[in-house]
Amino acid sequence: MANTCSPSALSPVPAAAKAVAMTVTETVANSQRRREEDRMALTKKQQQILDAILFLIRQGGPPTVREVGKLVGLSSPATVSKHLKALKEAGLITMNGKSRGIRIADQELLNRLLKENRRAATPPEETMTAGPDFSGNIIQTHFRSIVGENPGDRSGLPIVGSIAAGYPIEARTEDIADPYAGNHPHLAIDPHMFSGSGDLVAMKIEGDSMVEAGILEGDYVILRRQETVENGEIAAVFIEGEGTLKRLYWDSDGESNESRSVRLEAENQNFDSMTITEEKRKEVVVFGKYVGLVRGELRVL
DSSP: OOOOOOHHHHSOOOHHHHHHHHHHHHHHHHHHHHHHHHHHOOOHHHHHHHHHHHHHHHHTSOOOHHHHHHHHTOOOHHHHHHHHHHHHHTTSEEEOSSTTOEEEOOHHHHHHHHHHHHHHHSOTTOOOOSSOOOGGGEEEEOOSOBSOOOTTOOOSEEEEEEEESSSOEEOEESOTTSTTSSSOOEESBOGGGSSSOSOEEEEEEESSTTGGGTOOTTOEEEEEEOSOOOTTOEEEEEETTEEEEEEEEEEEOSSSOOEEEEEEEOSSTTSOOEEEOGGGGGGEEEEEEEEEEEEEOOOBO
16 A cells, blocks of 8 residues: 655745744844954954054064053053953954964954045045055054154154145245254154165154055055155155155156256146246255155154
8 A cells, every 4th residue: 555645744934934934043143243243342442452463473473462552552561462352252352371372263254344444534536454564565553553662762764844745835844954863853753664774764744745555644654765856756856855755756858858948747636737947957856765654654763
């Protein structure tokens, strides 16, 4: 006699059972979403500490609690540990109890978090990453210091004054002839983070004529001291004692290739180019070549 299935075995799943299953699935999904939202809701200090961990790992390996604290301006290891615990609970880092036991736990979530924070904090025309960003020698940071903080430590980059990213302004400089002598203020950043050799100095930008090159008002531009630059390079230039940062072109007569005049081009369509005629060319002094900039909360030594 052939086996037959009972009608109940072939009957569809009751609607009530389907509703229960859907409710359970939705509850799990909502719970996971809430946990992820909690992870995204970092405080400013937790974000800084997370950035510091990433920076120090890139610089050479997992950091200690004290190294993280020094970078973000916290002297108490207990306070740093409290923030680290919050990052651990958010699933972003792990800690194994060893001196250098801090690790990134969830790289995918971390990338999403950093992307969301950039979108919230960055104007559309800018491109930067959370923590120090070394792409194109533009260092975006909210760390207080990226050099040692020992008492009396004068390492860093000397700040020799302000320079216009706009129409030339009267040079507000310290003793720019020898910026490494005397009691100059210094940016708390390691000069070796910028490529190349030579004497490096910092100047604070005033104006917005170079925004399309990523140079904004309030940034510190890093200059390599040199008296000449290649055609089309960005340089700090002084004209009759007034300084400006522009892209510099040496215009020639086309036959002898000898420079006749100097053209200074802004990186902002609202600014016209400036042409220095051959008669006044000797009044143009190249102070230094632009090699990078620093933007953020670095302290001044």
